[in-house]
Amino acid sequence: MEKSIVSAVLEKLGSLLMIPEEIKQKVELALALEEEIGKVTVHFQGIQSVLQDAESKQVKDANVRNWLKRLKDIAYDVDDVLDEWRSAKLKPELDKEEKEAENFPLFKKIRRSISSLTFQTMLYYNIASKIKNINQQLDWVATEKDRYKFELEKEVEEPGRLITASFVDEDEVYGRLEETTVLVNMLVGENSSGVSRLDVISIVGMGGIGKTTLAQRVYNHRDVECHFDKRIWICVSDPFDEMRIAKEILEAFRGECPKLVGKDNILQEIRSCVLGKKMLLVLDDVWTEDATKWEQLKNSLKYCSLGSRILITTRNEKVAIIMGTPPSNLFLLNTLSQEECWSLLGHKALCGRTGEESKNLEDIGRKIAEKCQGLPLAAKILGGLLRFKKTREQWQLVLDSEIWDIEEAEQDLFPPLSLSYYELPLVLKQCISYCVVFPKDTIISKDELIKLWMAQDYLKGVQGEEMEIVGDEYFDELKMRSFFQDFKRDELDNGIMEYKMHDLVHDFLQVLTKTECLMIVNNGFEESKVDSYCERARHATLVRKEAAPTEPNIYHFKKLRSLFIDSSYHDTSSLSPYLPKLFDQLTCLRTLNLSNSLFRNSIEELPDEIGKLVHLRYLNLKNNRKLKELPESLCELCNLQTLNLKWCDSLKELPCGVGKIINLRHLENERTDLSLMAMPKGIGRLTNLQTLSVFVVADSNNAATLGDLQNLMHLRGLLKISGLGAVCDMAEAKKAELQKKQGLRALILDFTISKGVMSRRRQRTNDEKVLEALQPPPCLEKLEIWCYSSLTMFPNWMMGLTKLSHISLGSCLHLKSLPPLGTLPSLESLYIGEMSTVKVVKVQFLGVEREETSALPSSLETPLSSFIAFPSLKHLEFFDLKGWECWMPLTIREEEHVTVMPRLCSLTIGCCPKLMSLPNYILQNTSLKELDITRSPILSERCRKETGEDWLKISHIPSIIIDSLYIQVNNTSVEEFGVLQLQPLHSSSLSSENFLKAFTQN
Template identity: 45%
Template sequence: MADALVSIVLERLASVLEQQLRQQVTLVLGVESEVDNLKNTLQSIRAVLGDAEKRQFTEELVKVWLERLKDISYQMDDVVDGWNTALLKLQIGAENPCIPKPKISSCLPSSCVCFKQVSLRHDIALQIKDIKKQLDAIANERNQFNFVSSSTIQQPHRRITSSVIDVSQFYGRDADIKIIIGKLLGGSCQESSSLYIISIVGMGGIGKTTLAQLAYNHEKVKSYFHERMWVCVSDPFDPMRISRAILEALQKESSGFHDLEAVQQKICTLIANKKFLLVLDDVWTENYELWEQVENSLKGGAPGSRILVTTRKENVSTMMGTTYKHPLGELSKEQCWSLFSNIAFYGRSREKVKLENIGRKIADKCGGLPLAAKVLGSLMRLKDNKEDWESILNNEIWQLDVIEKHLSPPLLLSYYDLSSAVKRCFSYCAVFPKDQIISKDRLIKLWMANSYLNSRESIEMEKTGVDYFEDLVSRSLFQDFRRDDEGNIISCKMHDIVHDLAQYLTKNEFFILEIDDEKEVRMASSFQKARHATLISARRVGFPSTIHNLKYLHTLLAARVVDFSSTAQPPPNLFKHLVCLRALDLSGNVFFGELPKNLGKLIHLRFLDLSNNFILGGLPETICDLYNLQTLIVSEFLTKLPQGMRKLINLRHLEWGGGRGSMLPKGIGRLTSLRTLTGFRIIGVCKIGELKNLNSLRGGLVISGIANVKDAEEAGEAELKNKKHLHQLELEDFGRLAPAASKGVAEALQPHQNLKSLKISHYDAATEFPSWIAASSLAQLKKLEIVYCAQVTCLPPLGELPLLESLIIEHIKRLKYVGGEFLGSSTTAFPKLKHLRFNDMEKWEKWEIKEGRSVMPCLHFLSILKCPKLESLPERLLQITALQKLHIMDCPTLRGGNDWSKLSHISEVQLNWC
């Protein structure tokens, strides 16, 4: 984590100096050289941090030295960020003459910038000199430790494995071993030129190697393959070493070859026309060129040959061209107990009876991790009395020396293998309580707020965050994923022991504070240097009055800590003291009827969540002084935003599900950094033209109040066609517009062709839909909803949309007939449609599909609701083989229109005529 913090400071120093040059602002005399010296010292310290971070687990003085370095790094970050904010305020002041400029120190020439930081009351120059003095002392102290620079540091110890296993020590993987053996013995379906690769993927300590050993030594496997080879690959991936190990396993003797070509030629000879099993245990490399050097020599085996790989990283599995990937999860509680108890009570059946209740609780600490169960079982095997067992039970798992010695190395390997940037993102997850569902989107925004995602060339921060998140996913450091309809991960959890590791690495920086009356007093002394904190309260007892003592906090997550019945107000001067905050979550705290004006003093703030505060009437105008703010999430009950929002030029995400009376302020269109704008209501001073320059918008956007757009020319000012990153769009409330104006406005609101989801509602005046609802304009569209279109009498040719998967048509009161115009002219109408629903079509009578063309071949779910006059369904629809669900409700006329006895191929049929 120290390396990560130092990296941040170096990046920010470079950034702020570059900004000064652009704005031609002069520093106090001499500070330029101080900054250069500061950077040089940081870079020299950074060179030895790899060694220091590894030695901190065994050398207490090194750990203390690193704690001091992290503390000064945080201080530097605060100073540099304050400096950067002063320059930003000058920039905004130049663009907005009405905004006051930062004060200039009266004792310095007017050309000098002097920005007084609230927390320390010193100007930037003096702060930098003071920090430089402290850093020099830390740099001098490092000499006593004889650190090794990163260029010569030794690789961390990696376990060497073999194929030998004691089967009696194996528990809980019966289903997994059955699957793996089935894949190994699955016949000779692969051509000899192909490699059938099976990858077992999972976190460190989960039992990948054990599973591979069991498969390798299974009697059926032994008899099936002519040759079996076991190679512990580990890191680095050395093609020569691995090839020699394969050859020696084939020859059953040492190899005298020293040339890769000779080794691999011999391998080709020995495996020719033979079924072989090769286990490559503990593979880390993602470099295909290295793997290719080994792979090419293995293609001459007989059909049915297999390669079994164990790895922590999904990317390794993909790179190697895996045929079957087997994700390995944790053991169940009962399986973990069996493994633990058989080791802990080996030869001591009497003790098991009296210690089982405590033992089960200790086994639960293992979180289903076999290695942890073995380590703790071995520890308890040496302890006889109840007091010793209770002592272990009441300890945090990472406080046990045996865990540090035996469990931490395999888990720390995953951490050490991360880049410096991803290490800091992983460590930040210590701020979340155990078992908490972590939103991917929210996590990335919190990383952004703490400056962990500085842009890489033209790659934006959010994309960098996604890359880092996926890196952690691929290394099995996240689990329990929830995905959206397209398979993208939207949330996850951390394994308890992985979470413990993150907390262990960030001790004294990250805290989970459970608020109650007892801890209220201790908070002031125990956590003074805390930088990131989460407040939790099982009883929602109220906001702690001593929270202002944590004055160095960068993150404060305090969602839902206040009792709904409480009339308490926020602690006085809360924001006066917490001036270093980057991220603040006060969601669900209903006492915030009014936020204090000194919220604007939090100049570093980048993330602010005020959602689910249903009595919050408004935001203070001072919130517009938070020039660094990137994410603002406000309550859906809020009716308006401050008028000065145009000053928040760094705002990237504005999440506000405002109701029908909600109003955006004038000038919102100047926030060209916006990526998220959940709702845009056209009312009052907020005209649709404000959308013109918001071309970075992505995700979803709801445009409502379209009835307040006077004509097509004004609608065209939104330039929706230029918003290529916008994938979901809702157009609401065309209201009282005249029919011609309504059609013209709708035509002018044509979105970009990248759109994937569209909803049109309350399109009340026009009889026809805009012409751009067609395949040529919406070739990427997957979901379409058309609801409350009072005057429409004919549907557009939606069957031509090539990727449409879901279609919902509701409340179209005047529609009487659906036929060829609905299908369009494509050879196959609705080629990808899976879900189709018609609802509340009170005048709809006929639905016809003519012979001679393919229609809806992928339709899975058909729903017809509240269509009282519909006479029959096209028989061709009911004959679609893909159709699995048919729901018909409140369609009395439809009852006699079809032969409902011929639906046996449809697995779920619900017919409720009235």
């Protein structure tokens, strides 16, 4: 950690030496500043060269730990000074840009230039003074460095690794019966890949989870012993020495150490040995990510007999892939159940005790086993520890203690966890260590975590690479190394949305960062003793168990870079009186989370003092539903990258000067369009924006227009444009240039006229022209259109959206006919709702051009030849089409090869009282698994069990719900069950941006 901070500071120091020419003319100031910066640089360069040795020695030497702590504090102070300098230098530039368009008299411009020069001169004097003070502290650190006689940087001496063997004591193994069976079947079953005679299977999991034990168990399984001609066990560890591994393979075949010299000779000999043999090779504890070290050796093994296997154990999924493991052969090992954990712990802890003694200790032992969180290694270690604790009172002490307070447990559990940690590059150590700011068992959003890493300046990446992309790569790297678990995936794109961290990994990281990251449980903010080291803490999470009128003691932590207020127990409203002082004191903050998780009372006003947090990069105000405005001082936060305003649905407006926050990348404002009147004019200056959840259009000279979206070329993900009903100027809509925003994946176009905007009804054709002008990029995947008022909806660009997978069309009250969506090749889910003027769904909806009611003889019509309508559609819903009477059938002639909705899984029809029947291509669709008809009496009657006209046509559908009555259909019987009456899934009250997820989950 110290090394990464020092490296980051050294990288930034160079920027201070670029002193403007006008300041260089003040020779004394320039020389003094350059001299002080030079001293800091020399100090840090000298310290950096010995940091590896220092970090390894701190484990045993408390003095070295203290030295490193002092160094880290100074590095943070330098970073603060550099950040302060950069921010102060940027401020006058922003003010100048803001006033550039205004006409100032010449004398005012001259006066402002003189004022700016004076400001810069004072700023340099201030910076020079602070750096001089830091140098005085560094003198002491450098002197102490020499006293400790650290060695210069070399290869890191890694923690010792246990060399494993194939033997296992079955009496010491608990659980894993199902996993053993599955793995044995994978080893002795038929060739799984179908293309290779040497399949690779990998067991992947975190340190201490039991990968080696499971591998030993299957290696010695009777079926495995009988199946293979030769079994070989090699502990690989790190580094991956291919020559050593090759010689061990030969030794296993020949019975003696080979005397051959040269890699080629050895590999040729391996080829001869394995030829025609069915072989199992276990490579335990593989770490290498260098495929070249493995390829030649693997090629020499490919001459074995069909059915041979290589079994690998690794902590890193990436390693498994590099070693040639196909996805079907990745065996991700999970933790033990609580019962299995207790069996393992109890076996060791109760060994040699009488039945009565064991019974007396079992209840406490089970609770201690829960602390192991399913990690076999922890259960073994604590079981061995408890074995020598004789009394119930001694066991209770272990239960009441944090696991890392137990010295024996710490010594034994540290090595396997620290192996994974110390293998990480510096940047990943920073990233994973930061995760301890979250309480245990917190479900963490991946995207939010990446934004938090950005705020701490952890995501450097290569030049020109987006920080968010770097963060995504870092997350995947840590995931593959088993630092995260319990992933929740996005239903739509299968990407990881949320995750958790194993409790023992969290505990381990807490030990490493205990003076830097604090978890403060504060009952009513009562004053408590603040240790001196806490005053230098950098990251803190405040868990407020009670809301009380006393001031929080968090003011003592003046060096904090992150502050999370946990509102799980009490809303944020009680914080309001203390915020001015909080912002006045904690001026080093980069991250501030004031989100309100209870959806109750919230902060009503953000004080002007927020502008003092000049370092702030991340501000989370989510769910503060009583917050009505943001102060203009917020716009002084030129470093701000993320502003989260989700569900601040009382917010009337954004600050006028928002355009000054030029580093803003993510403006998360879902649901603010319920209250926002407009967007401020300056929003078009935020050219770094990647997230803009909602853009509100208003017919006002003082507000931003659609054209202000033009410069926001980096927008990605979801964009909702609301208030489109107020747009009369087609040129403004075209000026938005949505088609050039290649990062957009979801677009919501809401033609509702915003509150406070003129109520006059525009011509209905305006919506049609605006929709045509708002052409999205071709890579769009999700599209929603709401409250569209024109009679037809068929923009020229719609059929070109070949990647479009989800569409929602709602509250289009004047629409007469549905657009021909059947030709969209990737469309998977479609919702159509609240369209009272649609009477007939014609065959054109399928993408068919002919009219079924045509009076022309069939001989004069052009046949369809080969055609698939809605080739990918899985979910279809119609809701509240009160005028809908007819769903036109499609007559397919003998010479035509037409398929309709071949992948349709679910059809939902609600509140369609006039609909007479369903077409045959729906009724007889064999892929249909769910049919739900509600509040559509004519259609319901036709589909009634056994009595309805269409019952025989739909009886093949496994799940049928008619007016909340669930009909279970199987081969021999039909059963009816009452079901809970649900509200319509896609009523207008539902958040439109949540529609797609709700639709697929339904």
